[in-house]
Amino acid sequence: MNLQKNMDLLEKLTILSDAAKYDVACTSSGVDRKGTGRGMGNSIAPGVCHSFSADGRCISLLKILLTNECIFNCAYCLNNCASQVKRAAFTPDEICTLTMEFYRRNYIEGLFLSSGIMISPSYTMDLIYQTLWKLRQVHHFNGYIHVKSIPGADPVLLEKTGFLADRMSINLELPTADSLRQLAPCKSRSTILRPMRQIQNRITDNKQELMVYRETPRFVPAGQSTQMIIGATPENDFQIMSVAENLYQKFQLKRVFYSAFVNVNGNSNLPALPGGPPLLREHRLYQADWLLRYYHFHVSELLSEDRPDFNIFLDPKCDWALRHLEFFPVEINQASYQTLLRVPGIGYKSAERIVKARKRNRLTFEDLKKIGVVLKRALYFITCSGKMMYNTKLEENYICENLMRDKTQIPRDIREGGYQQLSFFDKEMRSDFQLTDTQILPPGQRVSSI
Amino acid sequence: MYIFLCEDNIDSIFTGIYDAWASRYGHANISLTTCPPDNYTLFSEYITVETDYEKSEKVARTLRARLGEETYTEICQAACALEENHGRKKAMDKADAIYHTIVLALALKDGSKVLNYLGEPYVNRVFHLSRKAGNEAHHLLGFLRFQELENGLLFARIHPKNQVLPFLGEHFSDRLPEENFMIYDASHNQAALHPKGKGFFLTDTQDLNQEMLGRFSPEELEYQKLWCTFFENIAIEARINPKLQNQNILKRFQQDVIEFTRGS
Numbered sequence A: 001m002n003l004q005k006n007m008d009l010l011e012k013l014t015i016l017s018d019a020a021k022y023d024v025a026c027t028s029s030g031v032d033r034k035g036t037g038r039g040m041g042n043s044i045a046p047g048v049c050h051s052f053s054a055d056g057r058c059i060s061l062l063k064i065l066l067t068n069e070c071i072f073n074c075a076y077c078l079n080n081c082a083s084q085v086k087r088a089a090f091t092p093d094e095i096c097t098l099t100m101e102f103y104r105r106n107y108i109e110g111l112f113l114s115s116g117i118m119i120s121p122s123y124t125m126d127l128i129y130q131t132l133w134k135l136r137q138v139h140h141f142n143g144y145i146h147v148k149s150i151p152g153a154d155p156v157l158l159e160k161t162g163f164l165a166d167r168m169s170i171n172l173e174l175p176t177a178d179s180l181r182q183l184a185p186c187k188s189r190s191t192i193l194r195p196m197r198q199i200q201n202r203i204t205d206n207k208q209e210l211m212v213y214r215e216t217p218r219f220v221p222a223g224q225s226t227q228m229i230i231g232a233t234p235e236n237d238f239q240i241m242s243v244a245e246n247l248y249q250k251f252q253l254k255r256v257f258y259s260a261f262v263n264v265n266g267n268s269n270l271p272a273l274p275g276g277p278p279l280l281r282e283h284r285l286y287q288a289d290w291l292l293r294y295y296h297f298h299v300s301e302l303l304s305e306d307r308p309d310f311n312i313f314l315d316p317k318c319d320w321a322l323r324h325l326e327f328f329p330v331e332i333n334q335a336s337y338q339t340l341l342r343v344p345g346i347g348y349k350s351a352e353r354i355v356k357a358r359k360r361n362r363l364t365f366e367d368l369k370k371i372g373v374v375l376k377r378a379l380y381f382i383t384c385s386g387k388m389m390y391n392t393k394l395e396e397n398y399i400c401e402n403l404m405r406d407k408t409q410i411p412r413d414i415r416e417g418g419y420q421q422l423s424f425f426d427k428e429m430r431s432d433f434q435l436t437d438t439q440i441l442p443p444g445q446r447v448s449s450i
Numbered sequence B: 001m002y003i004f005l006c007e008d009n010i011d012s013i014f015t016g017i018y019d020a021w022a023s024r025y026g027h028a029n030i031s032l033t034t035c036p037p038d039n040y041t042l043f044s045e046y047i048t049v050e051t052d053y054e055k056s057e058k059v060a061r062t063l064r065a066r067l068g069e070e071t072y073t074e075i076c077q078a079a080c081a082l083e084e085n086h087g088r089k090k091a092m093d094k095a096d097a098i099y100h101t102i103v104l105a106l107a108l109k110d111g112s113k114v115l116n117y118l119g120e121p122y123v124n125r126v127f128h129l130s131r132k133a134g135n136e137a138h139h140l141l142g143f144l145r146f147q148e149l150e151n152g153l154l155f156a157r158i159h160p161k162n163q164v165l166p167f168l169g170e171h172f173s174d175r176l177p178e179e180n181f182m183i184y185d186a187s188h189n190q191a192a193l194h195p196k197g198k199g200f201f202l203t204d205t206q207d208l209n210q211e212m213l214g215r216f217s218p219e220e221l222e223y224q225k226l227w228c229t230f231f232e233n234i235a236i237e238a239r240i241n242p243k244l245q246n247q248n249i250l251k252r253f254q255q256d257v258i259e260f261t262r263g264s
């Protein structure tokens, strides 16, 4: 162990924030909690982004590790016991000070505390518990707290911690047990799923207790989340999304996060990915995840054994629609909410607004635009009072060709991110669809790297 | 046509609504505006509204009672929104849209549903204005930065387009009940002040002591440095993407956010 003594706070923060950056969290939690009139802190349901880091990701929590010391040897992780990195550990008091001082200056919405495993899983979990206890009981911190449960820690510690945290998560890490065995030999499906189940059961019990005694302390009110690494192992999108669907249905998770693999330690057993992390794939998985959670889709509708990966050129909803033209066109002034949800270009909020607004007025295309429907996508699939917007054909190739012209099919930040993988996509896109440069690249930009 | 000329603030607009209603000219013959017209038309009568807090308060109370807290908040947000005119086409007057939305709401069996009827042009305008102001307020809940001054006061400066102080004041009073804080809206020369343990209030900022604002507490710069260190370290090198960053936190917000102004 080369844990250094007498390190100052700045140095620790440097090491322990750097080591925490691959974890994904989000405060959009659905927890509304008013302030108590003392101490500090409240929590609002939609979450708040406080800043955006140079990679464009939202910063809302002080995301740190308690320590980057670790006795485990996960292959994909820079903190594993074999790597030669500078190690550090915060004391619970140091974490409290940082959280309180950052929070009152409005840098953050709360704390996201994770950790490497120091001495033993239970030893580490206990330090996490002590930190949360101090924050809540000594500093009267009433803001948002997300903690990672340490696989293999004593269930009693997990339970105690759950009464102090808003959200708990335990990372699934890899989509299949096989991959996990290979890359994270100290972890196993059962040391991950058992605590996940424990927390789920406790949340359910707690909800019932709350119905009886309103003053019962709340257990993990923002629910559980987890994270999978994408692209380090050979699983296809169908496998990954099926795992996610299972976690939502059987473990009642609030969120599954997907994290494009970055080969941080140059491990030669892992993919090298010279084109950068698989960001477009990650993006498609998030889009599909959204379809599961808000649009009543099932994975089996989106993917299958024969089509196990998402179309990289079209978002999953457009892709689905093109394969189900028998479902369209949909009449805006009549279709049910569920039907509207299936139309590309109509988000769940717009669908809700349509259903409410049409009670009083028959809606026109102009109205839809104002309501927030993305007409350039929706127009092929809808009618208003029996009329299409333009004289378009309900034909797969025709619509596909037109949708592909819409550059937002691949989000701007990925398209323009300057990743090599995109020039690679461009090439494939071209051969598959015989597109010309101007159809792929924004005007004024030349193709150089192909 | 009877045209009520209001000032561009919520109390004046609500007073205008009160006066317009009380005038009994008939809703169809009434319009409200916050922009004095370039050309006065011959056939309209212009009435200048004198802001009256009691009238404004009465309107607020009625709206709360009849439309519910949520719809009331949306209408307030719309009243605080900046009226932006895109190109040559003049958008519908904010005050007028609010007035006629309220007329419709009070005619409905359930007034709280009024904002559902987005097929009505007035309602649609209120919905969009409210969303614009609401979005900016929501952004600032996160982007606003307090700095601790020598006297312990937490001070934040913002340059919002819309008049978002009331929403921010409420949020931070709930969040930081035991702090003395001040949020200074430099675009509208107003500030929200919160004395420890009490409610917040809005005030003009003509005689704001600028010199005091530059004197920080001894720890302030330490924490700024810690925060900026965190900010730099948390980005993943392999994903660096300044375009996405600037798309997510617009330049106009960055000017007041220490991690963007401090430089490393």
Ligand code: SF4
Binding pocket: A070, A071, A072, A073, A074, A077, A078, A079, A080, A081, A115, A116, A117, A184
């Ligand atoms: S348990 Fe594995 S993933 Fe977690 S810090 Fe240790 S080596 Fe890294």
